[in-house]
Every structure is written in C-alpha cells, then in structure tokens.
Amino acid sequence: MANGWFGKKRLPGAEVQEAPPSIPDGLWTQCGKCREVLFAREWERNLKVCTKCGHHFRLTAPERIAMLLDEESFVEIDGDLTSANPLNFPGYDDKIRRHGAASGLKDAVVSGHGTLDGYALSVAVTDAHFMRGAMGSVVGERISRAVELATQRRTPVLLISGSGGGARMEEGLLSLMQMAKTSASIARHHDAGLMTIILLTDPSLAGIMASWGSLGDVLLAEPGAQIGFVGERVSQQAHLGKVPQGFQSSEFQLTHGQIDQVVHRKDLRDTLTLLLEFAGAPGVA
Amino acid sequence: MTASIEEFERAIAELETQIERVRKLTRDQGLDRSDEIAKLEELKSDLLRKRYGKPTGWDKTQIARNPKRPFTLDFVRLMFSDFTELHGDRLTGEDGAMVGGIARLNDQWITLVGHQKGRDASERHHRNFGYARPEGYRKALRLMRLSEKFKRPIICFIDTPGADCSVTSEEHGISESIARNIHEMFRLRVPIIVVITGEGGSGGALGIGIGDRVLMLEHSIYSVIAPEGCAAIVWRDAKRGSEAAEVLGLTPHQAKRFGIVDEIVKEPLGGAQRDYDAAAKSLKDALVRNLAELHQIQTEELLRSRYDRFRSLGVFHAGS
Numbered sequence A: 001m002a003n004g005w006f007g008k009k010r011l012p013g014a015e016v017q018e019a020p021p022s023i024p025d026g027l028w029t030q031c032g033k034c035r036e037v038l039f040a041r042e043w044e045r046n047l048k049v050c051t052k053c054g055h056h057f058r059l060t061a062p063e064r065i066a067m068l069l070d071e072e073s074f075v076e077i078d079g080d081l082t083s084a085n086p087l088n089f090p091g092y093d094d095k096i097r098r099h100g101a102a103s104g105l106k107d108a109v110v111s112g113h114g115t116l117d118g119y120a121l122s123v124a125v126t127d128a129h130f131m132r133g134a135m136g137s138v139v140g141e142r143i144s145r146a147v148e149l150a151t152q153r154r155t156p157v158l159l160i161s162g163s164g165g166g167a168r169m170e171e172g173l174l175s176l177m178q179m180a181k182t183s184a185s186i187a188r189h190h191d192a193g194l195m196t197i198i199l200l201t202d203p204s205l206a207g208i209m210a211s212w213g214s215l216g217d218v219l220l221a222e223p224g225a226q227i228g229f230v231g232e233r234v235s236q237q238a239h240l241g242k243v244p245q246g247f248q249s250s251e252f253q254l255t256h257g258q259i260d261q262v263v264h265r266k267d268l269r270d271t272l273t274l275l276l277e278f279a280g281a282p283g284v285a
Numbered sequence B: 001m002t003a004s005i006e007e008f009e010r011a012i013a014e015l016e017t018q019i020e021r022v023r024k025l026t027r028d029q030g031l032d033r034s035d036e037i038a039k040l041e042e043l044k045s046d047l048l049r050k051r052y053g054k055p056t057g058w059d060k061t062q063i064a065r066n067p068k069r070p071f072t073l074d075f076v077r078l079m080f081s082d083f084t085e086l087h088g089d090r091l092t093g094e095d096g097a098m099v100g101g102i103a104r105l106n107d108q109w110i111t112l113v114g115h116q117k118g119r120d121a122s123e124r125h126h127r128n129f130g131y132a133r134p135e136g137y138r139k140a141l142r143l144m145r146l147s148e149k150f151k152r153p154i155i156c157f158i159d160t161p162g163a164d165c166s167v168t169s170e171e172h173g174i175s176e177s178i179a180r181n182i183h184e185m186f187r188l189r190v191p192i193i194v195v196i197t198g199e200g201g202s203g204g205a206l207g208i209g210i211g212d213r214v215l216m217l218e219h220s221i222y223s224v225i226a227p228e229g230c231a232a233i234v235w236r237d238a239k240r241g242s243e244a245a246e247v248l249g250l251t252p253h254q255a256k257r258f259g260i261v262d263e264i265v266k267e268p269l270g271g272a273q274r275d276y277d278a279a280a281k282s283l284k285d286a287l288v289r290n291l292a293e294l295h296q297i298q299t300e301e302l303l304r305s306r307y308d309r310f311r312s313l314g315v316f317h318a319g320s
Ligand SMILES: [Zn+2]
Pocket: A031, A032, A033, A034, A035, A036, A050, A051, A052, A053, A054, A055
C-alpha cells in the first residue's frame, strides 16, 4: 500500500529544490544531505526518502496530503483565500506572485478535510516552498477554519508544519496575531474533547512552534527535521558560541522532552491511524 | 534632517543644565531671573512638543527602548498597594526577566505579571535584559491560574525585546511555554488586561499578551520582529532599521487601526521617562476604567468576546 502513495500521478512540485540543474529533468535527483545521485523513480517509490542515508526530502503540501490521506478523499476548503498587502510593504505583492508561480500554490498552506484509513478529519499543511511557509493572515485563517470545521464536525484535526519562516513580517503585527488566532481555535477544539495531532517536518520554526506547532495532544516529527524557536544562526549569535551537535533536530527535541515521537515517513500513516483509533474518531462508512 | 531622538535628548539635557545654572545663580546671588527661567522652560516644552508630537516609528522604537523609562516594578510601586511578589515556576527555576505577584489596585485584588528589565549592569544581567525564559512564562501561567482560582482579574505588563533564544531555553521548551500560555489565556475565566508599556517584542510579548483589553502606552511599540532584524532580512542591512520601523506598522496607532490594540494610553509630554508619577496615574486611570467595564460582563460572554476579538484579526482577499 505504501508504495502506491505516489504511484498514480506525478504531483506538482516533484522537482524539489535540491535537484541540481545539470541532471536531466525528472530522471535523477541528488540527495541534499549525502550527495548521492538517486534514480528518481526509485526515490519517489521510497516516499522521497534517500535510499542511501535516509534523508527525508521536503514535500510540498499536495504531496503530503496525497501521501497521508485516503486516495481521492481530500476536499480542499478556503482555496480562494489569498494574501493582501495591508501594510503596503515594499515588494510584498510581487513576492507573493513569484512564489505563487514557482510553487503552484495560492499561499503557504493547503487545508481541507478527508479521511485517513477511513477516519474523517480536518487537515492543514504549511509548505516551505511558498515564502518559507511563513504564517501570514491566509495561513492563520485557513488553519483556524480547518480546526473550527473539525470542532463542528466533531472530528480530529491534523496540522502539519513545513514552515521555516515562522511569522510573515511583511504583514507586521497581523502576522503575529495569527499565533493567537490559531491557538484560540485549538483551545476550543481541546475543550470540545477532540483530538489535535501535530506533525512537524523540516523546517518547523519560530511563530509556528510558539503557537499551534506545540499545541497538539500528540506531537510527531519526521527524522532529521529542523525544529526550534529561532534559527540556529540566531541562537549562535545570541550565545556568542557554538551550539551543540544536532541542535534543534527532531532527535534533539525528542531527547529534551519536547515531542512524543520521531516517526519515519513510511510509518506515519500507521502511527496516525493508531492515534485516531485511540481517540475514538468516527469512521466514515 | 530631523535629529534622532537620542541626539534630541542630548540637546534637551544640555538645555536643562542651562536652566539649572540660571536657577543656581538666582539662589546664590538673590537676583530675580524668573523671566529668563520661564523663557527657557517654555523653549524646552516647545521643543518637546514639536519633537514628541509626531514621532516616527523609529522614534517610538528608541523611546520605547529608553533605559530610563519606567519598568514593570516601577509601575507596580506607583500604582498598586500591598504588592507581594511570588517566585518560581514550580518545575525547574525562577526567571528574573518575568515578575509577578498579587497586589491591590485601589480596593481590588489583582494578579500582576510582567517582563522586567534592569537598570545597572548587574540588574540587567539578573533580568536577562528582559528576554524571558520558559521558566518565566510558566511562572506567569502559574500565577494567572492562581488568580483565576480566587476570581481575581489579571494584569499583564509587556516590555521585552523578545523571548530568550539561548540553547538552555530551547532545551527547556521556550516555544512550548509561549504556545501554552497563549492557549491557556483564552481559557482563563477572569478578566485579563494586557498593557504594552515599552517594547512589545514578537512571540515573547504574545506569551503574556492575550486579554479582553489590550492597551499600549503612547510611546511603546508592538512588533512581529525587531526593525533591525527585518532590515537584515529584507535589505540584508541591519543598519536600515529606521526604514523598517516605518513599514512594519509597529506604532500604537497602527496596531489600533487593525484592531490589535483597543486603547492608547497618554504619556506625559516628552515620554513616560520624564515623569513617572504622571505616566503611572494615566495608566492607572485606564486600568481602573477598563476593569470596571469588564466586571459588568458575564464570564461566558467574556470568553466568547476574547475569542472573537483575536479570531477576527487578519487581512486577506476572499474569492477568486
Ligand atoms: Zn542521502
């Protein structure tokens, strides 16, 4: 079953940023970590995990959804929301257009509802390919709406982070307020006795982690993801010294009690299924 | 070009020295120089009115960071009685960058939590320059829950450049501690008033920043990122912080325009650092008035409004 997740169709954004331009399109890809040149077909069958070193490549939000949810079950909602430029921040409109064109996304999030092994749930995925996945008004709104929909339908919600940017400074304070907004929605979801699952993928930083990224009943992470409050560079500057080996990796956060489990991509669906079963999530007949 | 706030303050200090000199002359020689003194005082107010009348975002940033501004414990001393400081997060530690305790505002018991900066070198170190750690946020939450238990309102004073991003704080879960506070503050069943008194630095501010009313002192700032940091990212030049301060919308007026802040609290002419008593009185009046309003609201309605208030924040386009 796992092998079929990428089987049907080639998903948008399959040429990830790590592919060097000298290699013919789509045939080969190179591992960003161990530099091994991988046969693309095999690498895709391996869920875009390096067959040599186990490096988990970044996925796009649509890829992530296709990989985790039951086939054809995903229904996107709020796909019509797009970023405004409330502060008239220089260059922001242009940046949105460029990132939109390059990623094929409207903004840094894809959200909706679907089923996972038959269990109905809401899902929202942030995507680092669009402005580093930074949380502007659209990201905050779509996450809040996805959570609220789950509360309303009394289903669990699965929030997946691939956000290196944290806050989107082009939207100023409004961006910061998305942390408050998304946390508020999750608080209500918890109060309704419903499950929130957070999956942290590379990268998950800053405003995301200081809000919804830390607010799951259960926090899972993919191996080797960068997870932390501020980037390593900033921490280093603040500390005027070296940070420890593996600082802010998934494994570091596991060791320090900040996440529940590091899960290999191939095992994610099974782990999520168990959690949904535990929560007594209603299945879809 | 307009002088920077720092240059301007140096000029004012020089003027004040002159005024003092004339006063001394009056005292020592018994000559009446009141006309000249009045003239110089008038000049000073005039300059202050002009310079502080229309401050830019960068001006506000510098005023908000002025080390002479009243800090949380100064306001506490001037506004509350019977303040009893309570320490520790009951988990691992005590954070000097976050203070808290119980106190009386007129006749009413409240709980106060707030960032604390230091004045001299040793206190600055003890207060970690106002960069609160996970221990600080967890202490704040513990005290807010104490307040809820005894049905006392909560007042939060924000004055931080940001949360502490040291390796130790990362290991102790700085992100989680902020996220948890934001989450829990939506569930606390007592009125909460948040005041940004100086620097409202990003997530570090928001970690005690959820409330039924959010007030900003006239010369405080509230920003998603330090202007210098923003400039370093956008223009790869941290020295262009003054430009970034204008586009980030970090002033009280901008925050109010987007509904992020409810009220701007007037400061004495030339900023709170010139007259602690006047600044404290102005803030105290605002707190008393807002608390009285919040006491009229039923708990369920209070929580619903708090949710709706933050839920509505954001600007985007809908429809293709
Ligand atoms: Zn590899």
